[in-house]
Amino acid sequence: MLTYLLIIFVIALALAPLSHFVPSKRQRAIAKMREYAAVQGLFVEFRQVPGREQGRMRTRDGGGKNTIYYGKRLPPAKEKREQTRAWLYENDTWTGLERRLPVPDALAHLPASVLAASVDEGSCGIYWQEAGAVADVEQIRQVLEAWSADLRN
Numbered sequence: 001m002l003t004y005l006l007i008i009f010v011i012a013l014a015l016a017p018l019s020h021f022v023p024s025k026r027q028r029a030i031a032k033m034r035e036y037a038a039v040q041g042l043f044v045e046f047r048q049v050p051g052r053e054q055g056r057m058r059t060r061d062g063g064g065k066n067t068i069y070y071g072k073r074l075p076p077a078k079e080k081r082e083q084t085r086a087w088l089y090e091n092d093t094w095t096g097l098e099r100r101l102p103v104p105d106a107l108a109h110l111p112a113s114v115l116a117a118s119v120d121e122g123s124c125g126i127y128w129q130e131a132g133a134v135a136d137v138e139q140i141r142q143v144l145e146a147w148s149a150d151l152r153n
Contacts, residue, residue, distance in 0.1 A: 033137045040141045043071050049116050049127045050086035071125030072144040086118040106147040111136045
């Protein structure tokens with residue numbers, strides 16, 4: 001009997017390090033959100049929140065760590081688009097990184113966990129730390145679809 005217990009103990013000891021490779025609940029949720037975004041035509045990448053270099057957004061984006069950009073690719077424009085434009089979501093209000101920028105109407109429909117939004121030559125998208133669920137990604141997708149349609153016009 002002691003032999004069997006010793007064998008079970010040795011097997012458990014050998015298998016214990018493998019438990020570190022099992023994804024956590026949070027990691028599975030993030031993978032599900034990113035997969036949903038990709039299937040719906042969005043791309044996902046790490047990006048620094050606009051305005052970080054000027055010292056803004058420190059309190060909400062955790063120093064820029066784990067900030068993810070969910071973007072919608074824009075078709076090539078016949079004329080060159082303006083430089084990158086960005087808006088920050090602070091204190092429940094959207095403001096242009098450059099104060100004179102009007103806030104796009106579509107941004108009003110984003111989840112409160114979004115940190116910022118931007119548009120450049122190739123895409124429009126949002127910055128966040130994936131503090132949500134697949135329903136939030138769907139809401140973001142709908143906003144980005146509407147926003148990209150507005151930008152094409």
